[in-house]
Amino acid sequence: MKEYVAGVDIGNATTETALGELLDGKLLRCVSGIADTTGIKGTRDNIQGIIRSLKNASEKMNIDPEQIHLIRINEATPVIGDFAMETITETIITESTLIGHNPDTPGGIGIGIGRTIAFQDLLEAEEGQKVIVVVPDTVDFEMAARGINEAVQSGILVEGAILKNDDGVLVNNRLEKKIPILDEVEMIGKVPIGMECAVEVASPGGCIDLLSNPYGIATVFGLSPAETKQIVHIAKALIGNRSAVVIKTPAGEVKERKIPAGEILIQGKNRLYKAAVDRGAQEIMTIVSRVDEIQDVTGTKGTNVGGMLEKVRMEMxxxxxxxxxxxxIKDIMAVDTIVPREVLGNLAREITMEKAVGIAAMVKTHKLHMKRLAEQLAEILHTRIEIGGVEGSMAVMGALTTPGTEKPLLVLDIGAGSTDACLMDEKGKTKPIHLAGAGNMVTMLISAELGLEDFKLAEDIKKYPLAKVESLYHIRYEDGSVEFFNEPLDSKLFARNIIVKPEGWKPVNSRKSMEKIRQVRKEAKEKVLIQNILRALRKVSLTGNINEFEHVVLVGGSSLDFELGNMVTDALSHYGIVSGKANVRSTEGPRNAVATGLLFAYLEERKHG
Amino acid sequence: MTEAINQENAILEVKEWKEALPGQSADEVVIALSPAFGTQLKKSIIEIDLGTILKELCAGIEEEGMKPRFIKVFNSTDLAIIASQGSRLSGSGICVGMQSRGTTVIHQRDLVPLDNLELFPQAPLYDEKIYRKIGRNAAKYAKGENPEPVEILNDYMVPSKYLIKSTLMHFKEGEMMDKSKKAMDMEVVF
Structure with missing residues (x-):
């Protein structure tokens, strides 16, 4: 008699089914079903999703869901992750020593050095005196240009200008003698008057050269070696700008200060380890790798880290x-990042990229309530429900149906909150491990580094490739290829960077260039996912040597990521490891591995009695 | 009627120069004006000097390193038609369309007339600063950049409050309309 057996995998996002038709314990054929998971994984709310997923599969098999004799559900990995970010440096300007901001359109070109003077006092300057004129927003561009022209005619050497309005090009176009002009200086009133000052504007597409070099600043202001040491931060803050102003005031300085960010306390098997968050991610990770088996992790009370770690604990x-x-908390992962922050004491809303550390934590608990769920499901469907093996082992079973794989095999499942790996050795023994840091952390990094406020937008940037709408009839993809259209595109997308989602395009409301967004996206994946994969390999390996593995297979929804598969293949090929996305049962791609594993494990059990 | 539309003390001269042909230079942004703009009507619906508005638009365009070019459309008073004609004459394909009352739109050559890149329908809410930003954004589109859209102001009382004045101004535009007349390049002094 024919028998129908289903393996059902309840994931965080989708509920997947592998439905097999069996005759005397032999598999005749197998189909898959998929539906969105309803409710939080492991709760009663899941039943709706399970039923939908089963229906989806049984339709393909042309049977009634009630004909299914046995349903096996997985023992879900009782793992949850969360993350937080802590800024560890801040840049402070005391008194107004520099305006290092980057207006879109400064005026003129070159370097000007002189004493700052208010616009209304300009004509009172002495003949032959070198001045930098400071223009408030009450003076419009025509008045400003006229005033400067008059001053130049009467012999005053106007060497440069600092403007509050966005008028740099306008003023410059009306000047008889061209000077470098920096505009859009928000707090123009705070610019000190009568001080030595240097203004530099580079040509379009170029970067300033003199003021971003400590010795350049020293040359301009005649600084001693000791003083030159102190202005390194000024020079550093100006690197890459198209325009800048540096003003020498008696007491002014720019400092990079470290913010005390608390400590992470890691309880190992035998002793307690401490890691200072402000020392950066690398140091934290070195300490984490030293801990034999993490028992628990806490953070200093009253700091972000402390709060975040407690929040994860509460949720779980x-x-x-x-x-x-x-x-x-059984694992943490720290990642170095940089976030845009406004400089304290700034004059023109200057932004610097401050160092920050992102931290992800992972919690393990007892089994989720799968047993209760199974009982409830049995009542509704009048079918026998079994709890199959552990998720990790089942994933390996499923992944082994990928053509070209063999034992020993390592399966990686990158989820939203955690990265799960499972190793199966030649004898079929499995060893699962769970690590903090996964998809959501990548989203957080993208969102922080690009200064986005919209988490969903960051999520989309993570998942899909970019393109730029260059005209209403063509777009250019991030790899440089172009696609033309016969019908004009939506006018709201004109000139925008867009995310190419399968269900439609979504504009990215950020001034960052497509190249920059792409770079941030790739780096975030590299920093979290690739690093975590390497960490997972080191952890499961007996010798601590990555080279001992031969096959690493990616399963789960995250491996559908359009570039991750290739990034992993590339990274692991350096260690001589064959790696790539699974192709479960030669047809399913990286999906359905656990469900298939549940079904195949049942077949194995039948075979061996 | 003269009370309703105060047009005194405005310094703006708008003169027809020659028939407008499609522009050849990629760095021009066309400012397309409605029939009565600067001739019959010299102030916007909230009595901002139209010369001041043009000055701010031009300043925005110039600050971005682009050049403004003025044309006037005679065969319609409809802003959509004015702007779409302007964009097809524009070397960069970008046009700022303007009615005398101050209603403004940024249009692009490939768009159907009623579509737009950015629309500013409630003229009574806009001050000089907004017109500067409109000019800046138009220039940025022309350069192929990705500007942040100018903030949209909205006041549901505006349409009813200004209905009469807006209708009167529209009549003036209508009086100057000439269905058979082609768009002209204009000389503007402000």
Whole structure:
């Protein structure tokens, strides 16, 4: 008699089914089903999704869902992750020593050095005196240009100008003698008058050269070696700008200050390890790798890290109805990043990229309530429900149906909150591990580095390639290729960077260039996902040597990422490892691995009695 | 009627120069004006000097390194038609369309007339600063950059409050309309 057996995998995002038709314990054929997961994984709410997924599969098999004899659901990995970010440096300007901002359109070109003077006092300057004129927003561009022209005619050497309005090009176009002009200086009132000052504007597409070089600044102001040491931060803050102003004031300086960001306390098997967050991610990760088996992690109370780690603990406790005190953080991952922040004491809304550390944490608990779920499901469907093996082992079973794979095999499942790996050795023994840091952390990094406020937008940037709408009839993709259209595109997309989603295009409301967004996206994936894969390999390996593996297979929704597969293949090929996306049952791609594993594990069990 | 539309003390001269032909230079942004602009009407609906508005538009365009070019459309008073004609004459394909009351649109050559890149329908809400930004954004589109759209102001009282004045101004535009007359390049002094 024919038998129907289904393996059902309840994931965070989708519920997948592998439905097999069996005759005397032999598989005749197998189909897949998929539906969105309803509710939080491991709760009663999942049943709707399971039923939909089963229906989806049984339709393909042309049977009634009630004909299914046995449903096997997975024992979900009881893992949840969360993340937070901590800025660890801040740049402070005391008194107004520099205006290092980057207006879109400064005026003129070159370098001007002189003493700052208010616009209304300009004509009172002495003949032959070198001045830099400071123009408030009450003076429009025509008046400003006329005033400067008059001053130049009467012999005053106007060497440069600082403007509040966005008038740099306008003023410059009306000047008889061209000077470098920096505009859009928000707090023009705070620019000190009567001080030595240098203005530099580079040609379009170029960067300033003199003021971003400490010795350049020293040359301009005649600084001593000791003073030159102090202005390194000024020079550093100006690197890459098209225009800048540096003003020498008696007490002014620019400092990069470290913000005390607390400590992470890692309880190992035998001793307690401490890692200072402000020392950066690399140091934290070195300490984490030294800990033999993490028992729990806490952070200094009253800091972001401390709060974040407690939040993860709380959430997990709520979800599993466990006591808060019995939830332990089993892994953390730290990543260095840079975030745009406004400089303290700034005059023109200057932004510097401050160092920050992103931290992800992962919690393990007792089993989720799969057993209860199974009982409820059995009541509704009148079918036998079994809890199959552990998710990791099932994923390996499923992944082994990929053509070209063999044992030993390492399966990687990159989820939203955690990265799960499972190794199966030649004898079929499995070893699962779970690591903090996964898809959501990548999204966080993208969102932080690009200064986006919209988390969904960052998520889309992570998932899909970019393009730029160059005209209403053609777009250029991030790889440089062009696509033309017969019908004009939506006018709201004109000149915008867009995310090429399968269901439609979405504009990116950011002034960042397509190249920059792409670079941030790739780096975020590299920093979190690739690093985590290497970490996972080191952890499961007996010798701590990555080279011992031969096959690494990616499964799960994240491996559908359009570039991750190739990034992994590329990164691991350096270690002589064959790696890539799974192709479950030669047809399913990286999806359905766990569900297939549940079904195949059942077949194995039948075979061996 | 003269009370309703105060047109005194404005310094703006708009003169017809020659028939407008499609522009050849990629760095021009066309400013397309409605029939009565600067001739019958010299102030916007909230009595900003139209010369001041043009000065700000031009300043925005010039600050971005582009050049303004003025044309006037006679065969329609409809802003969509004015702007779409302007964009087809523009060397860069970008046009700022303007009615005398101050209603403004940024249009691109490939768009159908009623579509737009950015539309500023409630003229009574716009001050000089907004017109500067409109000019800047138009120039940025012409350069192929990706400008942040100018903030949209909205006041649901505006249409009813200004209905009469806006209708009167529209009549003036209508009086100057000439269905058979082609768009002209204009000389503008402000």
């Amino acid at each position: 406790a709520n979800l599993t109805e466990q006591d808060y005190k019995t939830v332990f």
